[in-house]
Amino acid sequence: MTDTLTIRRPDDWHLHFRDGDVMRAVVPYTARQFARAIVMPNLTPPITTTEMARDYRERILAAVPEGHDFMPLMTCYLTDTTNVDDLARGAGEGVFTAAKLYPANATTNSASGVSDVELIYPVLERMEAEGIVLCVHGEVTDHDIDVFDREAEFIERHLRAIIANFPKLKVVFEHITTLDAVEFVKASGPNVAATITPQHLHINRNAMLVGGIQPHNYCLPVAKRETHRLALRAAATSGSPKFFLGTDSAPHFRHDKESACGCAGIFGAPVALESYLTVFDEEGAIEQFEGFASLYGPAFYGLPVNEDSVTLERAESPVPDELALAGSTIVPWHGGQTLGWRFRG
Numbered sequence: 203m204t205d206t207l208t209i210r211r212p213d214d215w216h217l218h219f220r221d222g223d224v225m226r227a228v229v230p231y232t233a234r235q236f237a238r239a240i241v242m243p244n245l246t247p248p249i250t251t252t253e254m255a256r257d258y259r260e261r262i263l264a265a266v267p268e269g270h271d272f273m274p275l276m277t278c279y280l281t282d283t284t285n286v287d288d289l290a291r292g293a294g295e296g297v298f299t300a301a302k303l304y305p306a307n308a309t310t311n312s313a314s315g316v317s318d319v320e321l322i323y324p325v326l327e328r329m330e331a332e333g334i335v336l337c338v339h340g341e342v343t344d345h346d347i348d349v350f351d352r353e354a355e356f357i358e359r360h361l362r363a364i365i366a367n368f369p370k371l372k373v374v375f376e377h378i379t380t381l382d383a384v385e386f387v388k389a390s391g392p393n394v395a396a397t398i399t400p401q402h403l404h405i406n407r408n409a410m411l412v413g414g415i416q417p418h419n420y421c422l423p424v425a426k427r428e429t430h431r432l433a434l435r436a437a438a439t440s441g442s443p444k445f446f447l448g449t450d451s452a453p454h455f456r457h458d459k460e461s462a463c464g465c466a467g468i469f470g471a472p473v474a475l476e477s478y479l480t481v482f483d484e485e486g487a488i489e490q491f492e493g494f495a496s497l498y499g500p501a502f503y504g505l506p507v508n509e510d511s512v513t514l515e516r517a518e519s520p521v522p523d524e525l526a527l528a529g530s531t532i533v534p535w536h537g538g539q540t541l542g543w544r545f546r547g
């Protein structure tokens with residue numbers, strides 16, 4: 203039995219840092235485990251220009267604890283009125299690594315998102331030409347579509363058309379939650395990939411709704427039924443370079459999640475690698491972990507892999523019920539549980 207695992211240092215290809223005190227409190231958790239992270243732009247106001255992204259990157263870098271060599275990779279929040287010249291300039295200057303498509307009102311801070319995907323076709327055309335990666339929150343928002351069907355419906359209504367119209371555009375289908383998404387990504391060309399979160403590998407929708415409503419297991423897209431979770435586990439551990447790590451770590455204060463209208467998002471950063479490795483271990487696929495965590499993401503984004511390494515060891519690893527952060531508390535993913543792997547550094 204493998205008792206320690208040393209792999210190239212991983213990157214997190216999807217996460218939320220927020221801003222201000224919360225950002226300063228959560229950046230160290232990610233910088234401890236990862237070398238780089240794709241930072242989501244859904245702040246208030248959203249990060250829509252090169253100048254805003256440059257400033258936000260500076261604020262994040264100022265929060266990285268000494269001794270960690272961490273680089274945030276910035277994304278541009280697409281709107282109905284995105285300035286495509288500014289986006290291309292920001293990408294050319296190395297400020298933007300990707301642009302993010304949020305359908306308007308699909309999730310936290312997405313009110314300024316895109317109201318009709320076809321409105322941004324000129325932007326997608328330019329992104330395809332310039333090789334700028336498109337990160338997609340793939341859920342429709344139509345009120346007549348059941349929340350559990352919103353991802354599958356997005357594929358049919360929008361994603362197929364985007365890929366048909368822009369066949370060379372690099373697309374990351376973010377935080378996929380369904381068998382439909384797994385099959386779609388597998389059947390698409392090498393320019394289409396997906397990130398998978400730890401929570402969608404661990405829980406199905408019962409974890410949200412059985413035995414009382416469980417707000418700390420609520421995120422978007424919502425966890426689906428067990429068949430989908432099993433398809434995600436198979437995809438993540440398959441060794442296919444189309445599936446790679448993206449935690450979607452999304453901190454919200456405990457009181458904001460435990461409320462009559464609880465926020466969507468799970469704070470996975472403190473135990474990200476331990477959580478993922480537990481899944482790979484359970485699936486008998488530890489040898490596939492380095493590809494998923496450290497190799498396939500950089501290959502897709504056209505970036506070098508990291509030179510240094512991290513080690514995890516098989517050891518009881520209790521996760522605190524809550525963390526005191528930014529003058530309040532946040533419940534971490536796996537809070538109150540004991541994991542079987544520990545991050546050594």
Ligand code: NCD
Binds near residue numbers: 218
């Ligand atoms: C994210 C957040 O809180 O910003 N929430 C979530 O449930 N995943 C937004 C997102 O990625 O959908």
Ligand code: ZN
Binds near residue numbers: 217218242
């Ligand atoms: Zn997210």
